[in-house]
Amino acid sequence: MKMNYKLLEYVLNNSINGVVIVENDFSIKYMNKRAKEILELVDSYENHHLYEFFLLEELDKLERQGIDEFDKLHYKNKTLSVSTLLIDNLMGYSGKAYILQDISKYKNIVDQIDKYKELNKTLECIIHSSYDGIYVTDGQANTLMINSAYERITGIKAEEVLGRNMNDLVKEGLFSQSSSLLAIQERRQVTIRQLIKQSKEVLVTSTPVFFKNTITHVVTNVRDISELVDLKIELMDTKALNERYLTELEYIKSKLIDTPEIVVRDRNMYKVIEMSLRVARVDTTVLLNGETGVGKGELSKFIHKNSPRSKGCFVEVNCGAIPQNLIESELFGYEKGAFTGASSKGKIGLFELANNGTIFLDEISELSLDLQVKLLKIIEDKRVIRLGGNKSMPIDVRIIAATNKNIKEMVEKGKFRDDLYYRLNVVPIYIYALKERKDDIIPLSIKFLNDFNRKYNMDKKLAPSVLNKFLDYNWPGNVRELRNLIERIVVISSEKQINEDIIPEYIIKKDIKTQEDGGEYSSYKEGYEGMSLKMATQNFEAKLISHSIKKYGSIKEAAKHLDIDASTINRKLNKNRKK
Structure with a gap:
């Protein structure tokens, strides 16, 4: 062709x-x-x-x-x-x-397409970087995309929902309801609480996207509110706990109002009072620990007053103040003719006197080992035999013991029976020293000031600077020392306002060692140059004994705090007088 x-x-x-x-x-x-x-x-x-x-x-x-x-x-x-x-x-x-x-004109189109691809990729990265979950559908509620945060929050994987309609997903129970469907129906932004797979609760907000008055997409933001729910529950629990604490605090305050002898502002002491109130309700043995003068006696009365035994007798016994040869007859009583000098009628013991009530054994560590055995038997048998008698009598007594010594160390050294220690130490309560409860110093000072103003018909005031000095001082004698000092300055002050000039020098001084030693020990360091060790020791010993007698008011109390016998102090004093 x-x-x-x-x-x-x-x-x-x-x-x-x-x-x-x-x-x-x-x-x-x-x-x-x-x-x-x-x-x-x-x-x-x-x-x-x-x-x-x-x-x-x-x-x-x-x-x-x-x-x-x-x-x-x-x-x-x-x-x-x-x-x-x-x-x-x-x-x-x-x-x-x-x-x-x-293809030049097509190249511009390709460049535009590349730019759109890049923009789309950037937008996708932004969506996947969001901490909140994002769920996107078209205008007919068909799922187009979800981000990784949505998968993390809900536990739903992309392959479970992509391309699927929200109506079908709701029917299958994947969602309790769909905010995307609601947004399409109502043509507005919708926020609901949604249940995922009947277990996970989330907060979702769906926003319709319009083009020429037609909804083309619905963008849904998803937030995990399970943490918020947990926080709400925790907040409610905390609120309930605070209300309980407030109720307990008000209860403690109401009890303290009935016990004006006890003043509490310090947080540590509130815990002590709270523990004491709880212990008071149950009939158990209590062991109070704390330095001399912290208020063990007052706390024991507080426990008794708030116990079911409050209508019974409260009997206080200072085990260190009764001579050893009399303490057994005082505690357990005696029959007539039990010993030389005994009353012909006999005598009821303190345990019998405290029957159906409370007996407070202060300085329990001063009991001899023999008496410890008898006390243990009374606690276990709930019966007492008078000295010189043979008939045991049932007693119902609650025991509160107190000590300023470390009884556990005494047990280890064989000075206190371990079986009695464990019987007494059922509920131990430690009473803080005054230097450990600084918030109580000013309220106690004001209370004692008011007490002595009433007692002596005065109207004295404490200067703020004096109260500041009280706060700086360590109070080795604790509440008792503070009370005695307030009485002293109230009595000797000639002015209505008590200023620093009448406060003892050892309290005014800020030297920590001076405060700890009571204000006079610093002088003991001086004047020993040129002395032999023996002479310096004897000189210091004499000053220490003299200081202790002045501080504690008697040879017996001084001996107790120096941990020596009163006879030793008498012998050393006589020896110094002969010199």
């Missing part, structure tokens, strides 16, 4: 692609109309070569890639898509044909 060259040329000239036929030396043999437009050629293509329009290296690269493969060529500001094919006797020509297409 004979080729119609005119028809072929007509077709090529009306093609949207440029066609250029060249020989092996790149000389142009044919160029259609579109190719001239692309290459902006206005005159004849004859006597032109293809390398006049394109770089040789581009053409060489195209040659190396082979036939029927696409690549790009650049001409001026244009980017051309090009493919090659071999021709043989096409329109009388043989060689290669280059098919050109100007």
Whole structure:
């Protein structure tokens, strides 16, 4: 069949692609109309070569890639898509044909698409970086995407919901209800509490996205409120606990109002009072521990007063104040003629006297080992035998014991029976020293001041500077020392306001060692130069004994605090007098 060259040329000239036929030396043999437009050629293509329009290296690269493969060529500001094919006797020509297409305008579109892709990727990264869960549907509530936070919060994986409609997911029980559906129905932002898989509760807010008054998407924010619910429950528990503490505090205060002897402002002492009230309600043995003068006696009365035994007798016994040869008869009583000098009528013991009530054994550590055995038997048997008698009498007594010594150490040294210690130490209560409860110093000072003002019909006031000095002092004698000092300054002060000039020097001084030693020990360090060790020791010993007698008011009390016998003090005093 004979080729119609005119028809072929007509077709090529009306093609949207440029066609250029060249020989092996790149000389142009044919160029259609579109190719001239692309290459902006206005005159004849004859006597032109293809390398006049394109770089040789581009053409060489195209040659190396082979036939029927696409690549790009650049001409001026244009980017051309090009493919090659071999021709043989096409329109009388043989060689290669280059098919050109100007893709510059498409490149702008591609660049825009790339930008949109990049923007979409950035937006996706932002969505997945959100701490809150995000759930996106289209305008018909079909799930388009969820972020990783949504998976973390709800436990739902993307593959469970992507492409699925919210109506179906609600029917299957994955969600209790759908805020996306509500937002589409009501055409507004909707916030609901949603239950996930009947177990996880979340707060969701769905916002419809409009385009030309049509909802195209619904964006849902999801927040895990289980932590908020837990916090709410914890807050309610804390509130209930605070209310209980407040009730207990008010109860403690009401009890303290009935016990004006006890003044409490310090937090540590509130705990002591709280423990004492709890112990008071049950009939158990209590062991009070604390330094001399902290108020063990007052606390024992407080426990008795708030116990079921409050209508019974409260009997206080100072085990260290009764001579050893009399303490047994005092505690257990005696029958007539039990010993020389005994009453002909006999005598009821303190345990019998405290029957149906409380007996307070202060300084329990001063009891001899023999008496400890008898006391243990009374506690265990709940019966007492008078001295010189043989008839045991039942007793119902609560025992509160107190000590200023470490009884556990005494047990280890064999000075106190371990079985009695464990019987007494059922509920131990430690009463803080005054230096450990600074918040009580000023209230106690004011209480004692008011007490002695009433007692002596005075109207004295304490200067603020005096109270500040009281706060700085360590009070080795505790509440008893404070009470005695207040009485002293009230009595000797000639002015209505008590100022620093009447306060003892050892309290005014800020030297810590001076405070701890009671204000006079610092002077003991002086005046020993040139003395032998023996002479210095005797001199210091004499001053220490003298100071202790003055401080504690008697040889017996001084001996107790120096941990020696009263006879030893008498012997040393007599020895010093002879000198």
